Amino acid sequence: MAESQKREGDPLLPQVQEWLRNRMSSAADWPVDKLLAAKGDTTVSVVLPARNERETVGEIVGAIRRDLVESAPLVDEIVVIDSRSVDDTAEVAAAAGARVVAQDAVLPQLPPMSGKGEALWKSMHVARGDVIVFVDADLREFSSSFVTGLLGPLLTDPSVRYVKACYDRPYVSGGTTVAHGGGRVTELVARPLINMHWPVLAGVLQPLSGEYAGRREVLERLPFVTGYGVELGMLIDVLELAGLDAIAQVDLGVRLHRHQSAEALGGMSGQIMQTAWSRLERQGRVVRLEPPSTTLTQFRRDGDGHEVRTSSVAVDERPPAIVVPDYVGSTV
Ligand SMILES: O=c1ccn([C@@H]2O[C@H](COP(=O)(O)OP(=O)(O)O[C@H]3O[C@H](CO)[C@@H](O)[C@H](O)[C@H]3O)[C@@H](O)[C@H]2O)c(=O)[nH]1
Numbered sequence: 001m002a003e004s005q006k007r008e009g010d011p012l013l014p015q016v017q018e019w020l021r022n023r024m025s026s027a028a029d030w031p032v033d034k035l036l037a038a039k040g041d042t043t044v045s046v047v048l049p050a051r052n053e054r055e056t057v058g059e060i061v062g063a064i065r066r067d068l069v070e071s072a073p074l075v076d077e078i079v080v081i082d083s084r085s086v087d088d089t090a091e092v093a094a095a096a097g098a099r100v101v102a103q104d105a106v107l108p109q110l111p112p113m114s115g116k117g118e119a120l121w122k123s124m125h126v127a128r129g130d131v132i133v134f135v136d137a138d139l140r141e142f143s144s145s146f147v148t149g150l151l152g153p154l155l156t157d158p159s160v161r162y163v164k165a166c167y168d169r170p171y172v173s174g175g176t177t178v179a180h181g182g183g184r185v186t187e188l189v190a191r192p193l194i195n196m197h198w199p200v201l202a203g204v205l206q207p208l209s210g211e212y213a214g215r216r217e218v219l220e221r222l223p224f225v226t227g228y229g230v231e232l233g234m235l236i237d238v239l240e241l242a243g244l245d246a247i248a249q250v251d252l253g254v255r256l257h258r259h260q261s262a263e264a265l266g267g268m269s270g271q272i273m274q275t276a277w278s279r280l281e282r283q284g285r286v287v288r289l290e291p292p293s294t295t296l297t298q299f300r301r302d303g304d305g306h307e308v309r310t311s312s313v314a315v316d317e318r319p320p321a322i323v324v325p326d327y328v329g330s331t332v
């Protein structure tokens with residue numbers, strides 16, 4: 001539908017308007033000295049899930065180490081979960097000063113699952129902070145204000161329990177930059193789904209952002225969806241567990257990252273839709289009895305014809321960390 005043909009929707013829900021008024025801030029609102037004064041005994045872990053991120057992980061770890069460990073004692077540990085990298089991500093991250101743990105070395109007695117959500121869930125059994133900040137390892141032109149921005153609301157307001165990043169998302173390809181062209185899955189899949197089924201979350205600008213932070217007492221009570229469903233699942237589950245007012249949002253400026261192909265994003269989108277289905281089902285909102293197919297069929301041009309490629313977009317789920325035997329919790 002052309003822009004001019006779009007019909008106006010209802011205005012933002014009053015609850016969302018109030019949330020945006022009360023729970024939105026910017027990275028600039030949270031200078032390091034203000035956070036150091038507020039930190040007290042709270043321990044902070046920064047976790048980066050990383051699969052084949054040798055080009056960017058070192059710079060990100062290095063910036064956090066320099067600005068928030070050496071120059072100011074704000075971050076107590078930097079953990080990189082090496083998610084089955086086949087390059088030297090682990091070595092690069094360790095050289096930059098991170099504690100590096102292989103995803104499959106954590107709770108090896110459990111049958112392995114895969115994907116980003118699995119890496120994050122495993123990190124709950126490695127990181128020891130009272131507050132955990134998650135940061136993707138493929139970010140370019142990274143600034144440690146990403147971490148301070150996310151920590152601001154958590155360290156200064158006890159009623160905030162989870163903080164989500166938002167930012168502008170350029171799309172950069174072959175030397176061309178499209179200012180707001182990034183976040184394709186966000187715009188085409190996640191945002192419409194959220195507005196359809198969880199409209200109180202409509203004020204979350206970047207529901208799939210890989211940069212967010214939470215108090216352990218919340219994170220350890222959440223199931224983690226494996227793969228790329230983890231962010232949507234977590235947002236919906238935090239809303240259910242803690243309520244909208246426990247969530248804050250911080251504008252971190254601009255985010256640049258490595259873009260995946262449209263085909264790969266099809267798989268991500270499938271996992272996100274499966275995750276939405278799983279939450280609708282759990283919330284008793286599914287009236288259809290037949291579960292959705294978990295097979296994604298895609299096509300690649302092959303001479304005069306097309307190669308058919310099928311893959312599974314099924315998502316698994318790990319239970320809340322707190323119910324896992326031998327879960328250690330925060331001790332840094
Ligand atoms: O099996 C995996 C796959 C990815 N990653 C890491 O997870 C981060 C994000 O993965 P990426 O493939 O770069 O995701 P994006 O294409 O950037 O996807 C966006 O949308 C996803 C779905 O919500 C989120 O998980 C991402 O954080 C968000 O940036 C990166 O550090 C990856 O190295 C893993 O650790 N293990």
Ligand SMILES: O=C(O)[C@H](O)COP(=O)(O)O
Pocket residue numbers: 169170171181182183184185186187208209258259260265
């Ligand atoms: O978050 C998203 O929507 C996906 O990661 C795609 O992002 P991109 O369009 O910036 O590559």
